[in-house]
Amino acid sequence: MGEVTDKPLDRPKPRAFRVTSFDVAAEAGVSQSTVSRALAGDPVVSEATRARVAAAAAKLNYSIDENAARLRTGRTGTLAVVVICRPDEDRKDLNPFTYALLGTICAAASARGFETLVSFQDSPANLSGRYEEQRKADGLIVIGTTQNEAAWDYYRDLGASGMHWVCWGSPYDELEWIRSDNHQGAALATQHLLDAGASQIACIASLDSLQRQFKERYDGYAETVVAAGHQPWLVEIEHGLSRDEQGRRAVAALIASGRKFDAVFAVCDEIALGALCALSEATVRVPQDAALIGFDGIRASAQAMPPLSTIEPDFQAAGAMLVEKLLAGIAGEPHAPRRVPVRLVARTSTAR
């Protein structure tokens, strides 16, 4: 009985046809609110009616209107991920590390039942981060290059105004709760070079405050070298160049110095790749004449010739930690700063 008739309906005009929970309710012979509860898994609805509702929903091919749900609940089930780039940077030339991190963040969010709203912000002129105010997301994860201070300042201010956010790779030490265990990684790399018999180890790095990660890695290197009774040897990178060009120049400077070296630790893989090219061109054989190791574990390092040893952070853990930290913040729970574990990946560039 009781097909849809001429009597006043709950929802009079199905203007642009869309199956709503009212339709499911009618089909299942229950009220709309029961449909909502049943589909949400509320234990207050009996197993029998839950099944009827599920069947009706399936039959009508019903799917929830998330916007309505979000409007009512105030929760979005979405995390915004902002990737900061340099204003002039081609999407193709973003550090593979950043992309890999983006991938694991999305995976971690998905595993926790959250969608990810991704945007790339290059121009400090038109930054946008009002995701939470606009109820587009419950919080913000910011990653990317440190070399765009304006952008970081923008998000820091946003966070200061009560929004929920976490970041990876900011130029500000006090902002970074989650980051690679740079110190430990650099120590691993340096020890690995020492173990391979090297003693004159140059480190291509930057002590610039905007490159905090590099600084930490240099420190780890320096300590290890000193502990082994050697002198730290810093070859500073030039700014304003692409990473591989920085590596090339650094090697040129290294060779020009005339000082003998038997190993090089580059604080990131892309620098190491540039260094590798420059070494080859200068007929310094890797690893016979000099060992070489990088940091970051990007895919290209495995594809270089010779394959490049590196320190690889646990990408999956990195993404997961960022998401956990953010969700903890949203829930108002405490969450201690964490270091992402790293591991040594020994390849040909440091063999023997």
Add this chain to the structure above:
Amino acid sequence: MGEVTDKPLDRPKPRAFRVTSFDVAAEAGVSQSTVSRALAGDPVVSEATRARVAAAAAKLNYSIDENAARLRTGRTGTLAVVVICRPDEDRKDLNPFTYALLGTICAAASARGFETLVSFQDSPANLSGRYEEQRKADGLIVIGTTQNEAAWDYYRDLGASGMHWVCWGSPYDELEWIRSDNHQGAALATQHLLDAGASQIACIASLDSLQRQFKERYDGYAETVVAAGHQPWLVEIEHGLSRDEQGRRAVAALIASGRKFDAVFAVCDEIALGALCALSEATVRVPQDAALIGFDGIRASAQAMPPLSTIEPDFQAAGAMLVEKLLAGIAGEPHAPRRVPVRLVARTSTAR
């Protein structure tokens, strides 16, 4: 006058305090609907009141609740981007090409005023694509590896049921309206090798139907070679391996064949990188003994030693075309299939 008093308010309980358009209306001394219209730029509101409303909104730091707007309008201003991976694939090991494309898609969407909801779908077991039904997005862009047929089938069916979507890199020819100009690119690459004096050009490729792009590239190669009066020479890749491993094996097979060659065209850069390693290990000098060229223009190809020549598609155009095609579909407008232009990037690996 009229501060908030005990009289019944428009919105009685500001439970979790949030500034709404009603508050802005009160501040500006107009009705809520006028606020909505003013902020939306509706020309029916006078310039004077528009300014008053804008000022009030700014003063109260108001921002629109997108969920309410979306619920009302039915439009989300969001595009979902699904990146298909292989079930066992590490996020770090995704083809850089895919990430670069993701980046330009987001950029293009943003330029058109759309947000991008990104997800990585690896396991065919729990695919999710009901973004449009759930009103989370207005349409879907699917990119990624072709080697996950189940996933592509899923989205194809989804599209068949009336949802709006476009894709890049599916295993099905009839699905791909937007793709690289593979034929032209391969011809460019091959001609470049011929111009460099090569005549015995091997092509590392696959004729497998799941790798349509590779097939198209092989065809372009073969035609060009034949036109120059030579024989095409296919070295088929083995399946189920990583791209660079495929390149290595192919070179091994090439050398094992004993046949003389003076150039190699690999149908994708990652294969070329593997080939480069294998050639070096076999003491075949690149480019002196054999020239080598790839396809895709990924960043790592520029960082190889020697730097690898390649065919680079216009990434930005690719992202833009996908977005345009999707938006056209949503708007019900026609949109012809397009080819993304490619260009030759000549580097050391094919020099002389």
Add this chain to the structure above:
DNA sequence: CACGCCTCAACAACCGTTTGCGGAAGCATA
């Protein structure tokens, strides 16, 4: 038998916009 408790649904308010419709001014014309 009367009573209270427990289980399960229904009622209805509410989330914060957009937008169709109606109406009040203001002004020109007859």
Add this chain to the structure above:
DNA sequence: TATGCTTCCGCAAACGGTTGTTGAGGCGTG
């Protein structure tokens, strides 16, 4: 002074869910 246009704005009805509260029926206990 009526009448008819414009111009600009307010009223109120949606949009489609979630959730606090109410209430009907079933059952065990004193």
